Amino acid sequence: MxxxxxxxxxxxxxxxxxxxxxxxxxxxxxxxxxxxxxxxxxxxxxxxxxxxxxxxxxxxxxxxxxxxxxxxxxxxxxxxxxxxxxxxxxxxxxxxxxxxxxxxxxxxxxxxxxxxxxxxxxxxxxxxxxxxxxxxxxxxxxxxxxxxxxxxxxxxxxxxxxxxxPMLEELYHIFDESTHKEKDAICYVGTLTEDRGITNIMEAAHKAEVKLVLGGIFTSESYEQEVNNRSEFSCVDYRGYLNRKEVLEIYRKCQIGLSTLLNVGQYNKGDHFPTKVYEYMAMGLPVILTDSKHVREVLKTYEIGIPVNPDDPKEISEAILYLLKNPELAKKMGKDGRLAIKEKFxxxxxxxxxxxxxxxx
The missing domain is CATH 3.40.50.2000 (Glycogen Phosphorylase B;)
Structure with missing residues (x-):
């Protein structure tokens, strides 16, 4: 495969x-x-x-x-x-x-x-x-x-x-704190399905009045059509399939990374994060991610972001606005994420x- x-x-x-x-x-x-x-x-x-x-x-x-x-x-x-x-x-x-x-x-x-x-x-x-x-x-x-x-x-x-x-040389070592961030821009990069929380983060971004930069491929044409037809899609900057350089450019420009997988199938049962979360962390992004036992354990040592209920767009929206309104805290979470990558992940x-x-x- x-x-x-x-x-x-x-x-x-x-x-x-x-x-x-x-x-x-x-x-x-x-x-x-x-x-x-x-x-x-x-x-x-x-x-x-x-x-x-x-x-x-x-x-x-x-x-x-x-x-x-x-x-x-x-x-x-x-x-x-x-x-x-x-x-x-x-x-x-x-x-x-x-x-x-x-x-x-x-x-x-x-x-x-x-x-x-x-x-x-x-x-x-x-x-x-x-x-x-x-x-x-x-x-x-x-x-x-x-x-x-x-x-x-x-x-x-x-x-x-x-x-x-992630490999330190690919992400961690290319981080540049002085990179100009796009105002009120958040991102999700990966496979695009309803189970991965795309509908809810789109609704949350719309509620928060921020831009959602979305990268990846829809696995279903019917789901892609459904997402495109929603009024909330007006806040989405959809980039489609991205090469590695384009993915890194999104990480550089956005202020928050999201990964709110729904609690279905095997999601959120493993004692680790989705790969994209580690990539966000390596690039100094605070993360909004699905609340789980493993997430809470990591947060005891590294304050990398905010855990949320992935089924609640309002809660996700509030987490987005909280980080945008508290840039120093968001910056600290980004630094904690990078420290976690350097020391452990x-x-x-x-x-x-x-x-x-x-x-x-």
Missing amino acids: HQRYDIRIFEKECKSLVKSGFDVSLIVNDDLPDEEVDKIKIYSTNFQPKNRLNRMLNSNKKIFEKALEVNADIYHFHDPELLPLGNKLKKLGKSVIFDSHENYTIQINGKDYIPAILRKIISKLYFYYETYSIRKYDAVIFPCTYNSQDPFENRAVRTVFIDNF NWGIEEQKLISLYESL
Whole structure:
């Protein structure tokens, strides 16, 4: 599923392993030529799936063929569709790591493209097959515990928690306190769905009479149309899909970052923040985010922003106005956020766990 230059896989994991002396190959599903970038050998299957079904039915065979060509000692994969491939590689005596970016058992229950009547049974079947597979694997990587529990406890031989924290050199080190901020501008950058709170933050921004800079792609055309048709959309500056440079420019110019995911599915159950929250923090933005047990724990040490009820646009609006009317407090929250990134929430800390795992294998 992932692009060849995926931030977590290519920029963080592959580059960290190369830096530590590992010989790294990256197998990707696309129709671009093979290449070597920063000592990472990228091999393409020369197969660009036309849709989700095409990917699920035809990718594994092509990826497995490439995996055999590479003949690695350790295989590390990131997509649940590749669990059968991991099983085959274990039979060949290889070390196998499953990097589970999400809690797929819970996530399946929220997939709109799966008929509602089938979601629970597919979720259960996936859970059983995942358990059957990972019991054979050497390790599972997961970004966080869930309500302080390991979701792979008693299922995996070994779980290593490696969060998707930002790289200091990408965000933290380019922060410039003197950058001119756009007056009354707040931002959200990421996937655009109702479950991620977009309708409510748009309504909150309209109530507060501020500009909401929105970056990302709507996953549903019907939802995009619904949002566009609302009167509150008049406060939105929609930028569409953004490259990394454009994302950073939004962070530089805006005064507040928002991430008010609704309490549905797997959202707000993990003991970590959405990746965008760490990015806001690294760029010195105070954050308005969904209230949760984990958020309150972090706020005891680092006052990074204001927790809110994500279902209440009025409460979100009041938090926006409070920060705009108290610029010194907002500035302090931005500084606390950057301190938290420097001390605790950065990739330099996480990469050591990855390297230790590889060295042990």
